[in-house]
Amino acid sequence: LVSYTTLIDGHCKNGSLEEARQLFGRMIELGISPNEFTYTAMMNGCFRKGLRNEGMQLYDEMKFAGVVPNLYTYNSLIAEYCKGFNLNPAFQLFDEMRQRGFAPNAVTYNILIGGLCRQRKLKDAEKFLAKMRREGVVPSIVTFNLLMNGFCKSGEMGNAVKLLDRMKDGGFSPTAVTYNVLISGFSRSADLVGAASAFKEMKMRGLVPTKVTYTILIGAFARGGDSERALEMYRSMESYGLQGDAYTFGVLIHGLCTEGNMKGAMDVFRSMTSKRLKPNNVIYDTLIFGYCHQDNAFRALKLIREMRENGMVPNIGSYGMTIRLLCKEGKCKEAEVLLNEMRVAGFLPN
């Protein structure tokens, strides 16, 4: 039972839900009954893939089979509702679990605080933190990181910094994530001085910048139209032995595309393959966006073809921009082919 559950969870975290489903079916055939661990792992696998209904169906099956949902099960369900901005059912489950005798833990509160922050309900999030303390549940560093991210996303950098001081006073040590949140907040507010000073403080505290830290910094330069320094930052990251991933390349490519430097963007794009990184649909859509802004329908179309050959689906914007360009160039036939492709892919042409 434990081995199956471990394997199932591994596949779910890998994104191989199909493999997980097969193992789940096989264990039942072999007469091994899934327990609350197995069901919760499977439910999370579905939720990660955006398959809420399938996950909820598993929850029903679980109850039907007489397996009692526990704290983790409730946390997973609450997280799923928060992710979808459905705070009411999330709080209903919070009440339900308490009625059934499950005491919410820090993770439960964190999930709900994160949900409130995502909805920009920062006052409510702070109130909920107060409630958490009243109930005797000790906040974790994650609690503070979530709240700080809420402030940062709302552009309230003053409150974010105040919270940093509050947490330090409370004896919580900021982590690399804490600083990543702050740095991205500053750079989103176009405050590169603030971002730089947070970066400095991070290093002074002995925290090691991660791939995410560098991606945020690269993005800050790229957004400011300084791809030169963004590339410098990338090289500096590599010099510390950190490998960029699709996100890192995504911000670099986006910066170059926005500047209209398609040659530079394609160089970076090609360097991904030499690093054995598979460009994903976001990277392709970014490049298509860039080429369309250069009125280069030929290249955009080529990339759309390449995506399809690799099993990816361009987004509606990529189709729309390319079709418009083709029409402008009088290539109506090609445009119609694309329009048809869109319909087949399930998009409603706008």
Add this chain to the structure above:
RNA sequence: AACCCCGAGA
């Protein structure tokens, strides 16, 4: 063995 925080495009 299962639950929470940070980074890219439209």
